[in-house]
Amino acid sequence: MTLGRDFRLLWLGRTLSDTGDYVIPAALAIAVVQATESAGALALVLACATVPRLLLLPLGGVVGDRWSPRQIALLADLARAGTQLVIGIELVLGAFRLTDLAVAAALAGAASAFALPTASPLVAGTTGVADRARANTLLGISRAAARVVGPALGGALVLTVGSGWAFLLDAATFAVSAAILAILRPAPVPARSGAGARPGLLRDLADGWSELRRHRWFPVSLVGHATWNLAAAVLLSLGPVIVIRDLGGERTWVALLQAGALGLLVGSLLASRTGGTGRFRLRVERPVLMANLGLALYALPLVLLAVRAPGYALIGGYALALAGLGFLNPVWETAVQQHIPADRLARVSAYDILVSLAAMPLGYALAPLAAREFGTTVPLLLTAVLVFVTTAGTAAVPAVRRLRTEPVVPAPEVPGPSAPGAPDHDPPVARPDPVRPAPGPA
Known part of the structure; x- marks a missing residue:
């Protein structure tokens, strides 16, 4: 089709x-x-x-x-x-x-x-x-x-x-x-049934955050995505100095960045095999779980950089890590679009991007300070542990393990006035009604 x-x-x-x-x-x-x-x-x-x-x-x-x-x-x-x-x-x-x-x-x-x-x-x-x-x-x-x-x-x-x-x-x-x-x-966003006067800005912001928290797989995964971005900032802050000084110079660093871009492309191509039909289809029934496990691969280049592994190993590890990101981005976007109601999708996406990307300036600020106090090995290894635990650790959360490719369609809401403060139900998902990075990590 x-x-x-x-x-x-x-x-x-x-x-x-x-x-x-x-x-x-x-x-x-x-x-x-x-x-x-x-x-x-x-x-x-x-x-x-x-x-x-x-x-x-x-x-x-x-x-x-x-x-x-x-x-x-x-x-x-x-x-x-x-x-x-x-x-x-x-x-x-x-x-x-x-x-x-x-x-x-x-x-x-x-x-x-x-x-x-x-x-x-x-x-x-x-x-x-x-x-x-x-x-x-x-x-x-x-x-x-x-x-x-x-x-x-x-x-x-x-x-x-x-x-x-x-x-x-x-x-x-x-x-x-x-x-x-x-x-x-584009198809118009269906109006919320029972909607009266438009709520204020603070109420809209609170409703968006409440919608995000209502899906238990979302905030747990978001912690991992934010940690991934923090780890990326640490690697991009400390990596150039280490690689240029100890692991082959500027050419090695340029090769690492190009390998990462190619890895990102390969991961996106791999994600393209998770949907539809065909000879080479990749069946993934728990997409968010698999995508989060892919992000855990970022621990690999952090460890390799910390132990001063040879340049070719670091380049390969970074390509593999970015392939995990390339796989996550479209899979995560699809899950969010399938499970978040259309009338709250922009607000939830905004919080997703904000939490994910706000961790990067923190990483840029903390990495040089930690390196000055403890050397570069300690922050790199610590960040590797953090990114692995917060991404692979989502496998321990039942809501992440149970989330399937297709959303559970809630019973349609009967039109009529809503009581103040009554919970809003998701509209039927089977409607023609949307990117980490991010959209998950950037």
Whole structure:
């Protein structure tokens, strides 16, 4: 069965914008360093992008559930196209100013806080229940491919025509994505039965968090996802120094990053075999359990780095670990879309992203401090234990073990007024109504 027109358009827009986003890191770093020769300036720009995103994510989830996810995503793409266009023009004209870049980064980060929670509702609105696993794996594969192609394209642009053109390319991808969203026609989110006056912001935020906690497999898994991101920050903070100094130099580190990108792609391809029919179908009846066990593989490169294993072993271990992430992302997205009611999906997705990604700045901050006090081996081994226990340990939770690919469809709610404070039941799941990272880990 072929995925429908609306999803194919959504996939095209997401693939283009993902590729543009992966072009930017190299261009951003080179532009800031060339203009300021300061690592602190680069850290400032990155912080300007990250802090608004994290602070505004819960609000973005509320907005995504209250209004049309398509319209919110369209406006966010237009905003990000504008910020990248301004910086690109400044760089091309040689009129770059750090203040402008910091402001543009903050605006783009704020826009992404509203765009990210719409990803799952848009997938759910453009696919049927039976097609969501295939849709999410296709998005996962294209995202992993963009992670391989984007940096290479970014490097080529920076070395040939300059950093500004990388920003202009990113602006163009956001503009095309916005144009695609303008003609997209996702299925509307069904109204909650018995709904009266629209609740306030705090009530909406509380309802989203309550919905997340109601599914016991969700918060348990989310702890593991957050720990994975913390561990990734530790490895990316301490790894370059160790590898460049002791394990083969810059080429080994570049090879490790490329192997990780390829591993991510392989994991996404593996996830694509878990749905549908066919000769090489991989039967996975407990998807969240298997995906969490895949994340536990990240303990391997942490241990190998701690014991100063040979470069080839570390590269292989990192590729295997990222394959676990590539497998988790589409499988987790599908489970969330199948089990979370459509009218709360954006809020739950926002909390998912917030908790997962907020652990990364913590890892970046703590890793150098711990290394200075105890050496690099202790934080690496400690983080390996933490990520293994919190991800593989979810196997001990009955709600994780029992969760199946297909959700249990609740009895339909009888229309009528609801008593104040009465629990809301999930609407029937078999409706045509949506990404770690994250969407699980990033």
